[in-house]
Each structure stands twice: as structure tokens, then as C-alpha cells.
Amino acid sequence: MATVSIIYFSGSGHTTKLAEAVTKGAASVAGVKANLVSINGDDIVKGRYANDAVLAQLDASDAIIFGSATYMGGPAAQFKAFADASSAKWFTSAWRDKIASGFTVSGSPSGDKFSTLQYFHTLAMQHGMIWIGLGEMPMQSNGVNRLGAFSGAMGQAMMETPNVAPNDADKLTGEILGKRVAQFALKLKK
Numbered sequence: 001m002a003t004v005s006i007i008y009f010s011g012s013g014h015t016t017k018l019a020e021a022v023t024k025g026a027a028s029v030a031g032v033k034a035n036l037v038s039i040n041g042d043d044i045v046k047g048r049y050a051n052d053a054v055l056a057q058l059d060a061s062d063a064i065i066f067g068s069a070t071y072m073g074g075p076a077a078q079f080k081a082f083a084d085a086s087s088a089k090w091f092t093s094a095w096r097d098k099i100a101s102g103f104t105v106s107g108s109p110s111g112d113k114f115s116t117l118q119y120f121h122t123l124a125m126q127h128g129m130i131w132i133g134l135g136e137m138p139m140q141s142n143g144v145n146r147l148g149a150f151s152g153a154m155g156q157a158m159m160e161t162p163n164v165a166p167n168d169a170d171k172l173t174g175e176i177l178g179k180r181v182a183q184f185a186l187k188l189k190k
């Protein structure tokens, strides 16, 4: 059994929809347990993320998929607070050799989402993790990877309700990413 955790921040629910799709994809792989974990703003006390139970859950995972809404051209501050708290794990190389990947949602088709994925990649590299990209051709006829990203999964949602955006194509893209990460986690575990 391999465990894949999806840790994400969403301010108004759009990234939650993509996170759920990624989780669905990971859980679809036999022999894989998928944990969906949200970053709760109430866990940030005086600017510091403090939820040891969440960090322990990630310690016990074979793969960690990072997710955040893109705010002002990067991950949301709440995600960064979590990332800064993960420095406690960096000191002991606790996440070394775990698989990593990432996803994000922003309002504009580009919206500088790549900066967010790039930050997730840097975070993973600092921890000595192994990055898995999307591995899908861009703008497929069914809408998969319609935004043309390779480093991870991207979704787009502006003012629509989260029930409408990110759209089905973006959610399918997220599902594919979750499944791919889970398959690699299982391979590595074996």
C-alpha cells in the first residue's frame, strides 16, 4: 500500500475542486490510499503555520502533491506559511526521496500560474523529493491540459462559482496528475 497526500490551500473553493479531482485520480489506483488535506488559515498563529498532525500525516506519505490558488503571481500566503513550517522536516531530511508534484488554479488563462508550480518544484527540490510532471500533450481534443502546462496541473477559474470552474477538462487534467503520481508512488514502494 502506498499513501499519497494532497495538501492544498483554497481561499474561495476553486482550488478545492481541483484538489478533489487530483485525489480522485490518486485513489483510483489499486493499492494506493489518498489523503486530501487542506491548509486551514486558523492553523497560522502569529504568522506561523502550526499543525503538527498535518506534518506527521505528510511524514507518513510516500508522495505529497502540493496545491494552492495562485495569488499575486505565486502560491497563497497560507501555503507559504505551511511551506515555511516544513523547514522542520528539512532539518531531518524527513521528506527526502518522497515523490512530489503540484497543481494550481488562477483567474486568467496564464495568470502567472507557472510561478506557483515552479515554487512547488523548488520546495520539493529543497526537501530532496522526486518531481513528477503532468506527462500529457497540450490542448487535447477532450480538453485535457487545455492550458498547456507540463510541470503540473493547471486550472482556471475567475468569478464563477466553484461548481462551474475549474471546468471538467481541468478536473480531468487534475485526475490524470493524481493517478500518475499514485502509479509512480506504488512503483517506488515496490
Ligand SMILES: Cc1cc2nc3c(=O)[nH]c(=O)nc-3n(C[C@H](O)[C@H](O)[C@H](O)COP(=O)(O)O)c2cc1C
Pocket: 009, 010, 011, 012, 013, 014, 015, 016, 068, 069, 070, 071, 072, 073, 074, 105, 106, 107, 108, 109, 110, 111, 112, 156, 157, 158, 159
Ligand atoms: C489575493 C488574490 C490574488 C490573485 N492573484 C491572481 C494572479 O496573480 N493571477 C490570476 O490569474 N488570478 C489571480 N487571482 C484570482 C484567483 O487565482 C482565482 O480566482 C482562483 O480561482 C482562486 O482560487 P480559490 O477559490 O481556490 O482561492 C487572485 C485572487 C486573489 C483573491
